Amino acid sequence: MAPPEPVAVAFANTRSSTHRDRIATLNEWRAWVDAWPGLRPAGHGVDAGGLLALRGVRDDVQLLLREAAGGQRPEPAARLADLTRSAPGPVLRWRATHLTFVVPEHSTAATVIAHHLARAAIDLLLTGPPFAACHGQDCRKLFVASRPDRRWCDSAVCGNRVRVRAHSHRNRRTDPPVDV
Numbered sequence: 001m002a003p004p005e006p007v008a009v010a011f012a013n014t015r016s017s018t019h020r021d022r023i024a025t026l027n028e029w030r031a032w033v034d035a036w037p038g039l040r041p042a043g044h045g046v047d048a049g050g051l052l053a054l055r056g057v058r059d060d061v062q063l064l065l066r067e068a069a070g071g072q073r074p075e076p077a078a079r080l081a082d083l084t085r086s087a088p089g090p091v092l093r094w095r096a097t098h099l100t101f102v103v104p105e106h107s108t109a110a111t112v113i114a115h116h117l118a119r120a121a122i123d124l125l126l127t128g129p130p131f132a133a134c135h136g137q138d139c140r141k142l143f144v145a146s147r148p149d150r151r152w153c154d155s156a157v158c159g160n161r162v163r164v165r166a167h168s169h170r171n172r173r174t175d176p177p178v179d180v
């Protein structure tokens, strides 16, 4: 099995295509954050307004990482830069086997999570692992560049779509017109 993606990549990938946002509702958000036990307690404290802000941060993270993967040298958007600059040291507590965030009284769950995920995106750029953007049409996903020739987030999905399209192109060029 492939190792799990860094959280910054997984967060960016919640916007998997132009029309698909995998954290559009609080239920979807909670299902996503459940995969990260350290974020779960604070993550479940995020309200509707907080999720809206987090989705904005996600869009900034995705743009930053996709541009970097495409060979550009983007400046982090103002929102991300502010988040990472102003981030106070997190308040942490062990819950069973997981270190988790405690939401300070003067802050909100969404802010604590946003700080962490913005920082995680910067950490990914600073210390890796190297990552790349999927070549799939309309796919916005990123993945850890485990092999230099890897082109798809999932070759069974995006790679296959391209193969099917290439195949039907070839057939259209060579087949005689069909009467229907």
Ligand SMILES: [Zn+2]
Pocket (backbone or CB within 6 Å): 134, 135, 136, 139, 140, 141, 152, 153, 154, 158
């Ligand atoms: Zn893809």
